[in-house]
Amino acid sequence: MEDIQLFGIQPSHRLAITILSIFLFALILELVRRDYLKERYALLWLATSAIGLFVGIIPGVIGQFARVFHFQMITMLFVISFFYVLGIVLGFSIIISKLSERNRRLAQEVALLGNRLEHLEQSRGST
Amino acid sequence: MKSRVLVIIPAYNEAESIAKVIQSLKDHVPEYSILVVNDGSTDATEEVVRRFHGVDLINLPFNMGIGNTMQTGYKYALREGFDIAVQCDGDGQHPVQQIAKIVERVEGGDADMVIGSRYVSDTNYAPSFSRRVGKSLLSRIVNSVVGGGITDTTSGFRAANRAVIATFANTYPDDYPEAEALVIMHKHGLKAVETPVDMLPRQGGRSSIGPGRAAYYIVKVSLAIFIGVFKKITHAPGESAEESEAVNAAAFHEETK
Numbered sequence: 381m382e383d384i385q386l387f388g389i390q391p392s393h394r395l396a397i398t399i400l401s402i403f404l405f406a407l408i409l410e411l412v413r414r415d416y417l418k419e420r421y422a423l424l425w426l427a428t429s430a431i432g433l434f435v436g437i438i439p440g441v442i443g444q445f446a447r448v449f450h451f452q453m454i455t456m457l458f459v460i461s462f463f464y465v466l467g468i469v470l471g472f473s474i475i476i477s478k479l480s481e482r483n484r485r486l487a488q489e490v491a492l493l494g495n496r497l498e499h500l501e502q503s504r505g506s507t
Numbered sequence: 508m509k510s511r512v513l514v515i516i517p518a519y520n521e522a523e524s525i526a527k528v529i530q531s532l533k534d535h536v537p538e539y540s541i542l543v544v545n546d547g548s549t550d551a552t553e554e555v556v557r558r559f560h561g562v563d564l565i566n567l568p569f570n571m572g573i574g575n576t577m578q579t580g581y582k583y584a585l586r587e588g589f590d591i592a593v594q595c596d597g598d599g600q601h602p603v604q605q606i607a608k609i610v611e612r613v614e615g616g617d618a619d620m621v622i623g624s625r626y627v628s629d630t631n632y633a634p635s636f637s638r639r640v641g642k643s644l645l646s647r648i649v650n651s652v653v654g655g656g657i658t659d660t661t662s663g664f665r666a667a668n669r670a671v672i673a674t675f676a677n678t679y680p681d682d683y684p685e686a687e688a689l690v691i692m693h694k695h696g697l698k699a700v701e702t703p704v705d706m707l708p709r710q711g712g713r714s715s716i717g718p719g720r721a722a723y724y725i726v727k728v729s730l731a732i733f734i735g736v737f738k739k740i741t742h743a744p745g746e747s748a749e750e751s752e753a754v755n756a757a758a759f760h761e762e763t764k
Contacts, residue, residue, distance in 0.1 A: 406702060484571065484681065485648070486569050486577055487567060487569065487571060487575070488567070488571075488575065488578065488579045490568055491544075491565045491566060491567045491568060491579055492565060492579065492582060492583060492586070494566060495563065495564070495565045495566075495583070498564075
C-alpha cells in the first residue's frame with residue numbers, strides 16, 4: 381500500500397524536498413533580518429517552506445490526494461504546486477494594483493501641493 | 508453670476524505646440540483661467556508654459572498617462588472652486604476659437620458635460636479606416652451603456668460642470684480615459700451631450716496613440732466598460748480621500764437642478 385501511495389517519489393526525493401524546504405526557511409528568515417522582505421509577506425513564504433517540509437517528511441499526504449483525484453503522484457504534485465504558485469502570483473497582482481492606486485494619489489497630491497507651495501512663495505515674495 | 512471657467516491642458520512633450528494653444532486661449536477667451544498639467548515632459552514644455560503670466564502649472568513628478576494627468580486637473584478645479592472645467596489638448600488639435608461654444612452649453616444647463624464632437628454632420632474630420640472602425644466599435648459599446656446620443660466618444664475636447672468635476676476628481680480612468688469617463692458619468696447619473704466642432708491637424712509633437720496600441724485600446728476600454736457597469740460606485744473605505752468631496756458635489760448638483 382505504501383508503495384502505491386509513494387509512486388514516483390524516492391527517498392532521495394524526500395531528502396531533497398526536506399533540505400530545500402529547510403533552506404527556503406532559513407533564507408526567508410535571513411531576508412527578513414536584512415530588511416529585504418517584510419514580515420507580512422515573509423509569513424506566506426514561511427508557510428510555503430513549512431508545507432514543503434511537511435510533504436518531504438510525510439509524502440503520503442500527496443498520495444492520498446492523488447488517489448482521490450485519480451492522478452499520478454507526480455502529476456498531483458505538479459497540479460498542487462501550480463495552483464499554489466498561481467494563487468501567490470494573483471495575490472501579488474492585487475497588491476501591486478493597490479499600491480499603484482496609492483502611488484497615483486500620492487503623486488497627484490505631491491503635484492497639487494507643489495503648485496500650492498509655488499503660489500504661497502510667490503505671494504510671500506510680493507508682500 | 509458669471510461662472511468661473513478653467514481650461515485644463517494636459518501636456519506631455521508639447522513644447523512645440525503648447526505656446527500657440529495658450530496664446531490662442533488668451534486671445535479668444537481671456538476671462539478663462541488656464542491650467543497646464545505637465546505629465547513629466549522631458550522637453551521644454553515647462554519652460555514654455557512658465558513664460559506666460561497668469562497660466563498655472565502643475566508638474567507631475569513622473570509620467571503618469573493622460574488619465575491621471577486630467578484627474579489632477581479636475582482635483583485642482585474642485586479644490587479651487589471652479590464651476591466649469593474644459594479639457595483642451597496641448598497639441599493644437601482642439602479648436603480654441605470654438606471653446607466658448609461648448610462652455611456656454613454647460614453654463615446654460617443643457618447637460619453636465621458638453622463634448623466638442625468631430626463626427627456630427629457639418630465638420631471636416633476624416634480619420635483613417637482602422638481608426639474609424641475602432642472608434643465606431645467603441646462608440647457603440649459606450650452608447651449601449653449610456654443610452655445613445657454620443658457619436659464621438661473619444662473626443663477630449665469637453666466642458667464639464669462641477670458635479671462632473673467632483674466625480675472625476677474621485678474616479679477617473681488612468682489610460683485612454685475619454686470613452687470610459689462617459690460610462691462613469693452615466694453611473695453617477697450625469698448627462699453628456701455633444702456639439703459639432705472642426706478639429707485641426709496637430710501643430711507639433713507626436714500622437715500618443717500609435718497604430719500598434721489601437722488594439723490594446725479597444726480591448727482595455729471595452730473591458731473597463733463592461734466591468735465598470737458592475738463596479739461599486741465608490742472605492743473601498745479608507746482608500747478614497749475624495750469621497751466626501753464627491754458627496755458634497757453631488758449635493759451641490761441636486762441644489763442646482
